[in-house]
Amino acid sequence: MRFFFAFLSLFVSVAVDAQEGYCITFNKTDIPTGVYYSPSVKFVYNDSFSFLYYYNLNNDYLKDSTLYSSKLIHHAVFTNKHKMKIYYESTTIGLPIIISDTIIPSAWKKINGTRNILGYECFGVKSKNKNIEIWYAEKLGNGVGFMFKNYNLGQPMEMFDYKNGIHYIATKIERGVFGFKLPEEKIVTTKQFRKLRFKSPF
Numbered sequence: 001m002r003f004f005f006a007f008l009s010l011f012v013s014v015a016v017d018a019q020e021g022y023c024i025t026f027n028k029t030d031i032p033t034g035v036y037y038s039p040s041v042k043f044v045y046n047d048s049f050s051f052l053y054y055y056n057l058n059n060d061y062l063k064d065s066t067l068y069s070s071k072l073i074h075h076a077v078f079t080n081k082h083k084m085k086i087y088y089e090s091t092t093i094g095l096p097i098i099i100s101d102t103i104i105p106s107a108w109k110k111i112n113g114t115r116n117i118l119g120y121e122c123f124g125v126k127s128k129n130k131n132i133e134i135w136y137a138e139k140l141g142n143g144v145g146f147m148f149k150n151y152n153l154g155q156p157m158e159m160f161d162y163k164n165g166i167h168y169i170a171t172k173i174e175r176g177v178f179g180f181k182l183p184e185e186k187i188v189t190t191k192q193f194r195k196l197r198f199k200s201p202f
Contacts, residue, residue: 018066018067018177018178018179019046019047019048019177019178019179020046020175020176020177020178021044021045021046021047021141021175021176021177021178022044022045022046022140022141022155022173022174022175022176023042023043023044023173023174023175023176023178024042024043024044024155024157024170024172024173024174025040025041025042025170025171025172025173026040026041026042026043026168026169026170026171027040027041027168027169027171028040028041028166028167028168029166029167029169030165030166030167031160031161031162031165031166031167032165037166038056038057039054039055039056039057040054040055040056040057041053041054041055041168042055042060042062043143043145043146044068044178045079045141045143045145045155045178046178046180047081047141048080048081048082048180049078049079049080049081049180050078050079050081050143050144050145050146050180051068051076051077051078051079051145051180052076052077052079052145052146052147053075053076053077054075054076066176066177066178066179067178067179067180067181068178068179068180068181075088076088076089077145078145078180078182079103079144079145080182081142081144081145084102084103084144085100085101085102085103086100086101086102086103086145087099087100087101087182087187088101098182098187098188099187099188100187100188103144103145106127107127107128108125108126108127108128108134108153109125109126109127109128110123110124110125111123111124111125111126111133112124115135115158117135117137117157117158117169117170118157118170118171118172118173120137120139120140120157121137121138121139122135122136122137122154122157122158123135123136123138123153123154124136125153130162131161131162131163132159132160132161132162132163133159133160133162134153134156134158134159134160135156135157135158135159136153136154136155136156136157137154137155137157138153138154139154140154140155140157140173141154141155142154142155143155143156146159147159147161147168156168157169157170158170
């Protein structure tokens with residue numbers, strides 16, 4: 001047991017200066033029925049980092065925050081755009097750790113026409129398997145890290161996940177100065193995590 005936890009002794013703390021960026025709120029609905037899903041989604045980003053998290057309408061625990069991801073929460077995703085790395089939490093081996101993974105560039109097929117979402121002209125693309133449809137705004141920078149993907153064309157403002165039957169639509173956009181800090185948790189790669197989970201007594 002001692003050696004099992006000793007393997008997780010790597011700690012990484014990355015603090016960065018705050019930069020100007022955006023905070024976009026998304027609503028989720030069920031595609032077949034149009035019924036609203038809870039929780040909602042927020043995507044906060046600047047040129048270097050991004051942070052995506054879910055929250056209930058009456059309990060946005062990061063409301064008015066200017067420092068994101070200092071404590072990674074369940075289903076939240078932190079992204080380092082320069083390194084093209086995403087980080088997310090897992091507690092399945094008995095203690096919280098951060099899993100690091102590489103973002104793979106996505107291939108898209110363009111959709112004709114444009115849409116106006118919150119005053120921004122948006123262009124459409126579909127994934128090769130047609131499971132994902134995205135409408136993105138070029139003027140809002142890139143959406144690297146949004147839903148674990150590399151949307152390097154622009155910032156997604158609307159997304160159809162046909163495989164899981166979920167529709168995301170931006171309902172609010174705020175501009176501000178946001179700081180990001182990777183949590184001081186143990187960090188392992190996806191490959192290392194799979195080995196640890198196999199050996200875990202939990």
